[in-house]
Amino acid sequence: MDNFAYDHVGRLLSQTQCIGDATLGENCNSATTDTSLVFSTQVTGSRTDIAASSIILRPGFHVVAAPSLSYTAKIDTQFAQELIVYNDYDELGQLVRKKVGGTSGTTFATTTGNLQTVDYAYNIRGWLKNINQDAVADNDLFNFGIAYNEPQNGGTALYNGNISETSWRTANSDDSSQKHYRYSYDALNRITSATDNTSKFNVSNMAYDKNGNIATLRREGWTNANPSLANNTGFGTMDDLSYSYTGNQLMKVADAATIDQYGFRDDAVNTIADSTDDYLYDQNGNMVRDDNKEITNIEYNHLNLPEQVSFGSNNIQYVYSAHGAKLKKTVSTTGTETLYANGYIYEGSTLQFFPHPEGYVSFENGNYEYVYHYKDHLGNIRLSYKDISTSSTPNLEIQEENNYYPFGLQHKGYNNVVNGTEHKYKYQNKEIQEELGLNWYDFGARNFDQALGRWMNPDALAEDYSSYSPYNYALNNPIFFFDPDGNSVDTIYENINTGESVEVEDGIDKTIKVNDSDFQEAKFFANEINESTTTITIGGKEIEAKVINYVSDDIADAYTEFYNDHNSYDGFSLANASDYLFNSPKIKRQSDLVMSGGGAMDLIGGKKAIIPISRALGITAKVQKHHIIPKAIYKQYKSLLKPFMKLGGGFNLKKLPTPFHGNHPQYNKYVGKQIQGLINSGNLNSGSLGKLQKTLNSQLNKAYDSGMKLNDYFRQFN
Numbered sequence: 001m002d003n004f005a006y007d008h009v010g011r012l013l014s015q016t017q018c019i020g021d022a023t024l025g026e027n028c029n030s031a032t033t034d035t036s037l038v039f040s041t042q043v044t045g046s047r048t049d050i051a052a053s054s055i056i057l058r059p060g061f062h063v064v065a066a067p068s069l070s071y072t073a074k075i076d077t078q079f080a081q082e083l084i085v086y087n088d089y090d091e092l093g094q095l096v097r098k099k100v101g102g103t104s105g106t107t108f109a110t111t112t113g114n115l116q117t118v119d120y121a122y123n124i125r126g127w128l129k130n131i132n133q134d135a136v137a138d139n140d141l142f143n144f145g146i147a148y149n150e151p152q153n154g155g156t157a158l159y160n161g162n163i164s165e166t167s168w169r170t171a172n173s174d175d176s177s178q179k180h181y182r183y184s185y186d187a188l189n190r191i192t193s194a195t196d197n198t199s200k201f202n203v204s205n206m207a208y209d210k211n212g213n214i215a216t217l218r219r220e221g222w223t224n225a226n227p228s229l230a231n232n233t234g235f236g237t238m239d240d241l242s243y244s245y246t247g248n249q250l251m252k253v254a255d256a257a258t259i260d261q262y263g264f265r266d267d268a269v270n271t272i273a274d275s276t277d278d279y280l281y282d283q284n285g286n287m288v289r290d291d292n293k294e295i296t297n298i299e300y301n302h303l304n305l306p307e308q309v310s311f312g313s314n315n316i317q318y319v320y321s322a323h324g325a326k327l328k329k330t331v332s333t334t335g336t337e338t339l340y341a342n343g344y345i346y347e348g349s350t351l352q353f354f355p356h357p358e359g360y361v362s363f364e365n366g367n368y369e370y371v372y373h374y375k376d377h378l379g380n381i382r383l384s385y386k387d388i389s390t391s392s393t394p395n396l397e398i399q400e401e402n403n404y405y406p407f408g409l410q411h412k413g414y415n416n417v418v419n420g421t422e423h424k425y426k427y428q429n430k431e432i433q434e435e436l437g438l439n440w441y442d443f444g445a446r447n448f449d450q451a452l453g454r455w456m457n458p459d460a461l462a463e464d465y466s467s468y469s470p471y472n473y474a475l476n477n478p479i480f481f482f483d484p485d486g487n488s489v490d491t492i493y494e495n496i497n498t499g500e501s502v503e504v505e506d507g508i509d510k511t512i513k514v515n516d517s518d519f520q521e522a523k524f525f526a527n528e529i530n531e532s533t534t535t536i537t538i539g540g541k542e543i544e545a546k547v548i549n550y551v552s553d554d555i556a557d558a559y560t561e562f563y564n565d566h567n568s569y570d571g572f573s574l575a576n577a578s579d580y581l582f583n584s585p586k587i588k589r590q591s592d593l594v595m596s597g598g599g600a601m602d603l604i605g606g607k608k609a610i611i612p613i614s615r616a617l618g619i620t621a622k623v624q625k626h627h628i629i630p631k632a633i634y635k636q637y638k639s640l641l642k643p644f645m646k647l648g649g650g651f652n653l654k655k656l657p658t659p660f661h662g663n664h665p666q667y668n669k670y671v672g673k674q675i676q677g678l679i680n681s682g683n684l685n686s687g688s689l690g691k692l693q694k695t696l697n698s699q700l701n702k703a704y705d706s707g708m709k710l711n712d713y714f715r716q717f718n
Contacts, residue, residue: 001028002084004496010515011093012496014111015084016104017356019368028081037073048072054392082370085358086111096120100358101372101387102394115372115387115394116141123148127161128377141171141398142374142383145180153197155182162189163479166376170383172401175230175414179403183479188212190476194406200235201411211248212469212476214453217241219405223259227413234413238263239451244277248469249285251277253292253452263409264451267291285458285470293437304457306447311436326442331435352421359384362421371399371423378482379429380404402426407478408441408450428482446486448473455486484511491563491585493522505530506559507586512566521646525559529587554627556587558647565646628652628696629675629689630668637675644686651693654700666714671696673718 001024005013018028037049040058046069049055055073063071083104088097099108101115117138121129132143147165149157155164167180184193190212194203205218219239221227227234240256241264254274255266268274280289286306288298297310303324309316319328329338339346344354353362359372374383382402389395400418403411408427424431427450430441441448446457458470474481484492492511494501500519501511504526514522528551563585627634627647634647645652674692678684703713 003028003081006496006515007089009093010496010518011089012085012087012513013108014086014104015357016081017084018081019361039073043071044069046070083111083114084356086114092126094120094122094126101370113394115385115396118374131374131376133167139171139396141385141396142168144168144374144376144382146377151182153180153182156184158185160189161480162477166479168376168382168403170398170401170415172383172398172415172417174417183406185477188476189480191406191479194479198229200229200413201405203406205240208476209245211245212472213245213248213250214243214476216243217453219263219409221405222262222412224262229414241452243452248458248471249281250279250287250452250454250471253278265292267294287456290456293439295438304460305445309436309438314436316433316435316438324445326444329433329435333436353423360423360425364420375429378478380408381423381426381429384423399423407453407473408448428484443483443486448486453478457486493519493566495519502526503530504559506563508563512563514566518562518566521562525555525562528555529559551587551589552626553589554631555653556585556589557631558627558653559587560585561647626654628654628693628700629671630664632668633672633675636672637679640679640684641675641689644684644689645693651690654697664711664714666711666718669718670714 001018001020003016005015007013016028018024020028037054038056038058039049040060042061043063049072063069081104083099083102086099086104086108087095088108090096096119097108098118099111099114099116100118103111103113105111105113117136118140119132119134119136121134123129127148128146130143130145132140133145145152145165145167146163147153147155147167148161148163149159151157151164153165153167158164162185163183165180165182167178169178170176178197180197182195183191186192186208190206190208191203192206196202200220202220203217205216207215209215217239218237218241220235221238222234223236223238224234229235236259237257239260242254242256243250244252244254252274253264253266254268255264258270260266260270266274267278276291278291279287282288282300284300284304286298286300286304288300289295294311295309296312297308298306299308299310301307301320303320305318305320305324305326307318307320315332317328317330317332318326320326326340328340330336337348339348345352351363353360353371355361356370359370362369362371369386371384371386373381374385376382380402384399384401385396386399387394388397397419399420400422401415403415404427405411410426424434426432427441428443430443430448433440433442433447439449439451440456441450445460446455448455453476454471454473456471459468462470468475474483491506491508492501492503494511494513496513496515502519502523504522506529629641629645629647629652631647634641674696675684678688678692700710703710706713
């Protein structure tokens with residue numbers, strides 16, 4: 001059971017959790033594991049005190065006798081409450097600190113029993129600058145830094161939002177020294193090199209063909225099974241790759257490294273010439289054979305998800321739900337069945353773990369163990385830890401540490417010790433599929449090969465991104481961009497209370513958490529902006545048609561403002577440079593359609609039609625949504641109005657015929673007078689604005705019924 005607390009603008013303050021059975025009821029125990037209580041005063045009212053480890057009664061403690069008074073004290077770890085996270089924000093709405101794990105206090109300041117305090121810092125643009133790289137002595141297990149235009153380790157200052165350096169250090173006893181990468185890019189912002197401070201994990205010689213596919217890549221790394229960075233043994237050129245294509249489909253990868261069986265494993269061992277193609281594809285562009293991994297065949301379902309991956313007589317089988325969620329994985333050599341039940345992972349009938357926002361809960365020896373993660377700016381899991389103490393004083397143990405090359409291949413040779421069961425969710429917090437040597441990451445919609453840096457399946461919406469190869473990963477800039485599921489590049493709004501989500505087709509690859517009221521507004525924009533489908537008849541034959549929504553400038557501007565308002569709270573999860581510099585919402589506007597001359601109907605494979613409604617079907621857009629409190633007036637009084645209303649909120653939008661609406665300076669003047677009157681009377685608030693919007697809505701109806709144009713009607717009141 002989870003308990004959530006929010007601040008006055010709907011941001012998550014704290015989350016606590018407890019695990020129980022059917023007798024749990026509606027509340028966790030107020031006691032938490034490894035908590036001791038000490039009492040030295042009198043009890044005058046009925047209450048129950050529960051602790052997980054000890055209760056100490058000191059001189060001065062007594063219960064005042066009364067017929068109706070009831071007092072109970074007990075040791076009980078059942079349904080004990082665990083702190084998941086307690087957040088702290090600055091005046092700009094940026095997350096600046098969070099306390100993770102352990103026990104929760106009633107405020108951020110009084111929460112002192114937590115396991116780790118994570119500190120975030122940002123530059124003047126709001127881009128994440130570092131995690132835990134501060135002067136606070138709070139026993140951080142992990143710190144991480146990002147440099148843009150102020151590199152600290154010899155990198156080139158970059159002013160376009162690209163990341164010039166990353167640095168990190170952990171408290172791992174094997175190697176706690178600071179490490180860093182310096183990055184270089186080409187003129188299209190594609191990564192060309194990554195140089196680490198040891199030179200043992202460099203990536204260089206990255207080049208691309210004219211379609212944006214990787215053409216060459218050189219990677220330093222381990223050249224035997226047991227490399228040691230501390231002893232400087234087992235390292236050299238691990239991969240020296242040349243990619244060959246037919247169109248955008250990868251046909252062969254040749255590895256010129258002397259020892260080529262680590263990192264990317266070539267079927268032509270070591271220096272043997274690679275003269276034959278390695279890959280084969282089906283008619284949908286999915287890879288069905290990979291000689292390097294000894295994959296002889298892959299069978300896909302109607303969603304282009306693999307149902308069976310065959311390695312000769314051995315195989316891995318997958319079962320999915322109707323909408324593509326993975327339900328089961330079976331490995332033929334062991335008979336092991338992994339079941340996926342909405343985040344709860346089972347091996348056979350035994351629960352292995354389930355996630356929480358800051359890590360996961362593992363089920364070990366009949367006990368539930370809370371494990372917590374440190375993630376970097378891309379969401380990669382870098383370090384996992386848990387409290388192994390048997391007393392009230394935490395004793396943290398690092399479970400595992402993960403460090404990555406660009407595109408997600410893991411470093412090896414330092415800090416690779418795993419305590420407990422290895423967690424298979426690593427790069428981008430996705431599951432790595434290692435069975436039978438598959439070594440893919442399952443992103444949900446597609447499968448990703450981290451050794452090659454590309455997808456093995458094409459983008460399902462490739463027609464929407466025609467300027468990019470349908471197999472490229474993260475626009476070939478994996479230091480800056482990430483891909484939530486391998487599917488479309490859209491913003492997903494997730495309700496922090498219910499977990500429900502809605503996707504707005506705005507061309508931005510991002511997930512933003514919002515409260516209930518803002519989630520309803522996101523659903524409104526999704527309904528206005530997203531494409532829909534219909535059935536039309538052409539030549540006597542019914543075909544499926546895709547309807548593209550071209551929205552008014554008012555709707556597009558309102559959504560852009562809505563996105564920017566909520567994106568500012570999410571800066572800690574991805575450097576906001578991506579959004580402020582490159583990724584403003586891309587909404588199809590009616591004005592764009594007019595400027596481009598519309599466009600005829602496009603048939604896709606004879607089965608689907610893309611229809612710009614205003615032109616292709618000969619439908620004139622006679623009705624549009626417009627602001628009740630006009631945009632010009634909102635901008636004039638924005639600092640006063642913004643706390644109480646949203647320009648693009650559902651209550652401020654009304655459908656009006658375009659000829660009636662027209663230009664309306666007289667209406668603007670009238671509304672401005674009403675707003676100024678509320679300000680002068682000191683009565684400007686959400687209630688008075690809501691009442692004004694209702695009054696204006698009624699007056700707009702009267703104006704339309706009068707047969708006059710909007711501007712002419714309101715001239716009489718000015």
